[in-house]
Amino acid sequence: MFGKLLKHELRSYLRVLLPVELILIGIALIGRLVQLFESDSLIYSFMLTSALLAFFAAWIISTILIAILCVVRFYKNLFTGEGYLTFTLPVTTGQHLWVKIIGATAAGVISMVATLISLFIICDTELLIEIFKVVIYLSKLAMDYIGINYIFFIIEIVISLFISGISQNLLIYACIAIGQTARKHRILWAIGVYFIHYLITQTISVAFQFISSVLSITGIFERFADFITKYYMEFTHCMLTFSSLIQLAICGVYFIITYFIIHKKLNLE
Amino acid sequence: MTEILKVEGLVKKYGRTEALKGISLTLPAGKIVGLLGPNGSGKTTLIKIINGLLTPTAGKIYIAGQKPGAKTKGMVAYLPDAIYLNSWMTVKQIVNYFCDFYEDFRPELAYQMLEKLNISPNHKLKTLSKGNKEKVCLILTMSRNALLYVLDEPIAGVDPAARDYVISTIINNYNPEATVLISTHLISDIEQALDEVVFIQDGEITLHKTVEEIREENGKSVDGLFREMFRW
Numbered sequence: 001m002f003g004k005l006l007k008h009e010l011r012s013y014l015r016v017l018l019p020v021e022l023i024l025i026g027i028a029l030i031g032r033l034v035q036l037f038e039s040d041s042l043i044y045s046f047m048l049t050s051a052l053l054a055f056f057a058a059w060i061i062s063t064i065l066i067a068i069l070c071v072v073r074f075y076k077n078l079f080t081g082e083g084y085l086t087f088t089l090p091v092t093t094g095q096h097l098w099v100k101i102i103g104a105t106a107a108g109v110i111s112m113v114a115t116l117i118s119l120f121i122i123c124d125t126e127l128l129i130e131i132f133k134v135v136i137y138l139s140k141l142a143m144d145y146i147g148i149n150y151i152f153f154i155i156e157i158v159i160s161l162f163i164s165g166i167s168q169n170l171l172i173y174a175c176i177a178i179g180q181t182a183r184k185h186r187i188l189w190a191i192g193v194y195f196i197h198y199l200i201t202q203t204i205s206v207a208f209q210f211i212s213s214v215l216s217i218t219g220i221f222e223r224f225a226d227f228i229t230k231y232y233m234e235f236t237h238c239m240l241t242f243s244s245l246i247q248l249a250i251c252g253v254y255f256i257i258t259y260f261i262i263h264k265k266l267n268l269e
Numbered sequence: 270m271t272e273i274l275k276v277e278g279l280v281k282k283y284g285r286t287e288a289l290k291g292i293s294l295t296l297p298a299g300k301i302v303g304l305l306g307p308n309g310s311g312k313t314t315l316i317k318i319i320n321g322l323l324t325p326t327a328g329k330i331y332i333a334g335q336k337p338g339a340k341t342k343g344m345v346a347y348l349p350d351a352i353y354l355n356s357w358m359t360v361k362q363i364v365n366y367f368c369d370f371y372e373d374f375r376p377e378l379a380y381q382m383l384e385k386l387n388i389s390p391n392h393k394l395k396t397l398s399k400g401n402k403e404k405v406c407l408i409l410t411m412s413r414n415a416l417l418y419v420l421d422e423p424i425a426g427v428d429p430a431a432r433d434y435v436i437s438t439i440i441n442n443y444n445p446e447a448t449v450l451i452s453t454h455l456i457s458d459i460e461q462a463l464d465e466v467v468f469i470q471d472g473e474i475t476l477h478k479t480v481e482e483i484r485e486e487n488g489k490s491v492d493g494l495f496r497e498m499f500r501w
Contacts, residue, residue: 001339004369015357084353088320089370090343183284268322 002095009103012077016069017107020062021114027051027058028118035124055122059115066111070104070169075176079186083268093263097173097255104169105162156240163247170254171197177261186269271298272334273417273448274319279328281314281472288314290472291328296417296448301440301462303491304452306469307499312452313350315469316421319450320347333416343371346415350422350452352402354394360405361390367409379412382438400427407435411442418449424458432458456492466491468498 031051037044077086078096086096120128143150175197179190215221228235274296281289289311296302306312317323318330321337332341354363360383367374383390386404394402403426410418423439424432432455440462443449453459466483468476475498480491487494 001370008366008369012355081349081351081353082355084322084347084349084351087322088342088345088347090339091370092339095339264324266322266324268317 001089001091002099005089005091005095005099006102009073009099010106012073013069013103013107013110017066017110020065021111024055024058024062024114025118025121027055028122031055031122052122055118059118062114063111066107070107071172071176073103074100074173075187078262079176079180079268087266087268093259096262097259100173101166101169101255105166108165152237153240156237156244160240160244160247163244163251167247167251167254170251170258174254174257177258180267181261181265272296273298273332274450275329275331275334276315276319277329279315279318279330280326281311281318281323282326288472289318289325289328292469292472292474294467294474294477296450296465298416298446298448300464301443301449301451303456303459303463303466304450304469305454305456305466305491305495308454310469311472312469313421314472316347316419316450316452319417319419320345343373344416346371346410346413346418348406348410348418348420348423350425352394352399352406354402354406354409356395357393359391359393360388360397363394363405363409364390367412371413373414375412375414378442379408382408382412382442386434400431403427404431404435407438411438414444414447416444416447418443418447420449420451422453423451424453424455429458436462456495457490460491463491468495470499 031048031054034044034047034051037047076082077100139154140150143153172194175194176190178193179186179188182189212221272295274294276292276294279289279292279294280287292311292315304312304315314323318325319332319337321342330337333344335341358366364376364379367379368376380390383405386401386408388397388401388405394405397405403423407420407423410420418439420439424435427435436459439449439451451459451463460480463480465477465479467474478486483489483491483494489497
């Protein structure tokens with residue numbers, strides 16, 4: 001049943017994703033075609049600038065659209081009229097939630113791949129590869145200098161970004177779910193919960209910065225300076241892994257909140 | 270007699286408003302039961318709880334002896350009082366969707382009924398009239414070989430000429446070992462099909478009898494008794 005649910009979820013995403021990403025790639029192709037008529041004329045400059053601007057605008061719009069799509073899909077499929085069908089399917093709450101997470105993540109990955117493809121189309125491929133090589137070379141040099149394994153570092157950064165993306169989706173799902181516990185104005189409540197969450201996290205962040213500033217005045221961090229310099233590689237890897245684990249734990253909390261509300265407090269209007 | 274649906278002390282509160290006030294109800298297998306009551310009496314609330322769309326404040330509910338969950342959802346065929354299908358899908362895609370999820374779905378029966386009503390499977394739902402959309406919803410529900418059919422206002426949106434077809438669709442296509450629970454205002458149209466009736470008022474069950482008992486004891490039709498009991 002999980003596979004079938006996922007199939008329909010992906011199909012629903014692709015219905016919007018495919019045309020959006022094809023338009024982006026199409027605009028990139030037009031931009032590339034314009035470059036074939038390279039000349040010093042004013043018309044060429046105008047055409048090239050317009051094509052590049054159009055591509056940039058299309059990329060921004062498609063990215064925003066995909067983000068909105070992930071939120072709307074979750075809300076509409078579960079908490080509007082569609083929910084009457086969704087919640088009467090012989091599927092568990094956990095399966096519904098996992099499918100939503102995988103669907104949104106897949107949409108994000110597809111969007112990223114399409115962006116990369118369109119970049120390779122619109123840019124001079126050889127130049128892009130050269131830039132990529134230089135970036136890798138410089139990163140390697142910097143990592144070697146600091147003493148960090150750059151392959152591990154890249155893997156850790158990718159994993160961290162991946163978890164962070166899922167965490168953002170789950171946060172919005174949790175806010176929508178909490179909003180559904182209200183009797184009226186449920187979307188407004190969801191937006192309110194999101195802003196309260198934002199306010200709390202920002203307050204905690206500022207509080208941490210303040211505490212660390214106060215502690216740094218006392219010179220407490222200097223005691224660890226030698227240790228951090230000596231074990232910089234291990235320290236950086238530990239910090240990245242720790243941050244990913246924290247993100248994962250936060251994902252778990254958002255998941256549990258959403259699961260609990262859907263499983264125990266569902267009240268479709 | 271096998272119990273298909275058992276409800277014990279069901280309470281549903283919306284803030285201070287009590288929509289259901291400790292309802293207890295048992296429905297046996299093989300019956301068509303009318304859930305009748307005026308607007309705001311708690312019919313749709315009860316139906317939504319049976320289908321797991323609302324969480325009860327208190328009380329217990331069992332479907333074929335089991336607590337509601339993924340398994341029981343596979344046993345219940347539900348027709349809501351609103352269009353709940355994706356409007357961008359074609360009728361054929363919706364039929365395939367039902368085939369994918371419900372093991373008891375009979376696609377050949379669905380196509381047969383669609384053909385009879387001249388509804389093309391290739392049409393998108395959004396291109397159909399409101400009445401035809403409701404017919405598609407009913408066809409999908411009745412094409413299942415479910416244990417419990419829960420129909421919320423199945424004839425409210427269709428024209429009087431089509432009502433007979435809808436009622437015959439319900440009578441002819443439900444599994445005889447199953448129970449059909451129909452909520453409606455249009456009692457006279459559906460009365461001929463009912464075996465039992467449940468009257469609900471202000472969140473309480475005021476009457477649960479067979480149609481035969483009502484006719485014998487009260488000397489009235491169900492519609493007549495309803496009008497008498499719920500007269501303003």
